[in-house]
Amino acid sequence: MQKILITGASGFVGGFLVNDAINRGLEVYAAVRKSSNLQNLKDDRINFIFIDFEDKESLKEIFFKNNFDLIIHNAGLTKTPIKEQYFNVNATYLENMVEALIESNTIPSKFTFISSLAAYGPAEYTTNGLLTEDSEPHPVTNYGRSKLQAERYLKSKSEINYTIIRPTAVYGPREKDLFKVYDLINKGIELTVGFTDQKLTFIYVKDLVRVILDSTLDSRKNVAYFVSDLEIYSSTLYNELIRKALGRKRSFKLRLPIPLVKILGFIAEKAGKLTGSYPALNIEKVNELEAKSWNCDSKNLIEDLNFKPTYKLSDGLEESIAWYRKHNWLK
Numbered sequence: 001m002q003k004i005l006i007t008g009a010s011g012f013v014g015g016f017l018v019n020d021a022i023n024r025g026l027e028v029y030a031a032v033r034k035s036s037n038l039q040n041l042k043d044d045r046i047n048f049i050f051i052d053f054e055d056k057e058s059l060k061e062i063f064f065k066n067n068f069d070l071i072i073h074n075a076g077l078t079k080t081p082i083k084e085q086y087f088n089v090n091a092t093y094l095e096n097m098v099e100a101l102i103e104s105n106t107i108p109s110k111f112t113f114i115s116s117l118a119a120y121g122p123a124e125y126t127t128n129g130l131l132t133e134d135s136e137p138h139p140v141t142n143y144g145r146s147k148l149q150a151e152r153y154l155k156s157k158s159e160i161n162y163t164i165i166r167p168t169a170v171y172g173p174r175e176k177d178l179f180k181v182y183d184l185i186n187k188g189i190e191l192t193v194g195f196t197d198q199k200l201t202f203i204y205v206k207d208l209v210r211v212i213l214d215s216t217l218d219s220r221k222n223v224a225y226f227v228s229d230l231e232i233y234s235s236t237l238y239n240e241l242i243r244k245a246l247g248r249k250r251s252f253k254l255r256l257p258i259p260l261v262k263i264l265g266f267i268a269e270k271a272g273k274l275t276g277s278y279p280a281l282n283i284e285k286v287n288e289l290e291a292k293s294w295n296c297d298s299k300n301l302i303e304d305l306n307f308k309p310t311y312k313l314s315d316g317l318e319e320s321i322a323w324y325r326k327h328n329w330l331k
């Protein structure tokens with residue numbers, strides 16, 4: 001049985017990754033923190049492991065003791081007002097892990113890094129409007145820049161057999177940020193930002209984790225995949241699909257000009273600082289909402305892994321919304 005370490009196991013994607021890995025018969029080690037919420041990690045077959053990514057010596061000890069066959073480094077910081085935290089968690093932690101693997105001579109047969117489409121930034125900066133491996137990265141957030149730094153470091157380490165996964169917006173049961181859009185539409189408001197529709201891409205969490213595990217178990221090495229469901233959706237269509245999945249006939253459609261959204265993001269972030277919270281609408285988020293297109297090329301996913309999404313956006317939204325209803329997130 002192959003031993004796999006999955007970091008960020010307590011998060012939204014991590015919980016689904018752990019389940020899929022167990023179903024594939026892997027011996028799963030879920031890296032969590034003392035403070036992590038473990039309510040979605042109830043399976044007896046999960047081995048828990050507490051990792052301090054700041055401490056390279058303890059990382060070396062853990063790797064030496066466990067000698068993992070496979071590692072999926074999925075832990076990541078997606079929202080913080082502090083720039084340095086993005087770079088510390090998303091880039092330095094990966095660097096510490098890789099150095100500890102090399103120094104303890106316990107390099108796994110595959111090291112999969114969950115990066116993000118944000119590392120490459122919006123597609124309108126590319127020559128043909130499509131993000132590909134050859135595109136010049138143009139991240140518009142510190143989150144994206146920190147993921148790009150981690151990717152560049154990993155690519156520079158010839159000792160490591162890596163796979164880089166760059167998911168677009170991931171949705172599905174238990175997800176908390178896109179949920180706010182469903183909640184608003186459920187209350188009767190369809191909000192769009194800017195006067196031109198954005199071109200959006202999505203991936204359902206179950207399809208994403210299948211890709212992550214397929215590529216981790218695949219013998220190809222040093223490859224990177226942009227992951228979406230292979231479709232492009234306008235922001236208007238996205239809202240409409242959510243409204244339909246919610247079973248609402250109509251709603252109030254509100255288009256906010258970008259300068260106004262920037263002001264709202266700025267105010268929300270400043271207010272959050274006073275209350276010690278970090279709002280879903282923040283300055284970084286506005287940079288993403290302002291982007292015209294998140295169109296990405298997943299051709300190599302089809303060629304290498306025979307990828308075919310099982311969920312169209314409408315199906316995934318229906319399944320997610322049924323889950324939110326069942327768990328009383330949505331009335």
Ligand SMILES: NC(=O)c1ccc[n+]([C@@H]2O[C@H](COP(=O)([O-])OP(=O)(O)OC[C@H]3O[C@@H](n4cnc5c(N)ncnc54)[C@H](OP(=O)(O)O)[C@@H]3O)[C@@H](O)[C@H]2O)c1
Nearest residue numbers: 008009010011012013014033036074075076116167169170
């Ligand atoms: N969701 C998306 O749309 C999306 C899109 C592209 C890429 N990604 C990437 O996919 C990965 C998983 O994202 P997610 O949506 O599942 O996020 P999430 O729900 O916020 O989960 C993040 C995970 O990372 C762990 N983590 C965060 N900071 C940490 C730290 N300082 N030390 C140790 N562990 C830490 C969290 O542990 P705790 O539970 O203890 O906080 C949690 O398990 C991330 O790398 C993210 O950047 C996500």
